[in-house]
Amino acid sequence: MNEPLFGAEPVTVAPGAVHVPGWLDTGAQRDLVERCRQWARGPGGMVQHRMPRGGAMSVRMTALGWYWEPYRYSRRLPGGEPVPPFPPVLGELARAGVAAASGAPPRADDPPYDVALVNFYDADARMGMHQDREERADVPVVSLSLGDTCVFRFGNTQTRTRPYTDVELGSGDLFVFGGPARMAYHGVPRTRPGTAPAGIGLERGRLNITIRATGLE
Secondary structure (H helix, E strand, O other): OOOOOOOOOOEEEEOOEEEEOOOOOHHHHHHHHHHHHHHHOOOOOOEOOEOOOOOEOOOEEEEEOOEEEOOEEEOEOOOOOEOOOOOHHHHHHHHHHHHHHHOOOOOOOOOOOOEEEEEEEOOOOOEEEEOOOOOOOOOOEEEEEEEOEEEEEEOOOOOOOOOOEEEEEOOOOEEEEOHHHOOOOEEEEEEEOOOOOOOOOOOOOEEEEEEEOOOOO
């Protein structure tokens, strides 16, 4: 696939949380959009998970490497089939993303990236404030955005409420959070329909690829 744009200026949103606008060029975005379509057609499909209290998430999701459902990981899909494997290309992008955000490569002794969640947001989809806390590894989370711009709300580690910072994530943007920000609450209160750029193969909606290291056996 095409190389990411390594020249974009990183923006520190909070200690340990960095936004790199326009990190992926058009060719890289187009390649990832097509890969997301292939992954979505796999055995896991695109799922709207139900939360413990019964409500359905408005985001549709497929998982690679490990199957995620609120709030646990499994090696098997609900029907018993193996989870589709974690693609090496996403591990490469995650490591490159950490380097682009921090100016240094990931630590050699960190557990490897081994799970990706591919989320699709239509015009009405939202993501409530939450922590990524099912992982045992203290490794930065890497997020890639494709398609429509969203408002990404990045908060604090103690509460879902203020203080938080709203960041606009456009297509091709990279967001990395680790260290003191690894357990920060975050969410997507809204997207901006009709803002997807031409030429990436996604005319409407937003794809978000979140890459994590579970630290699980």
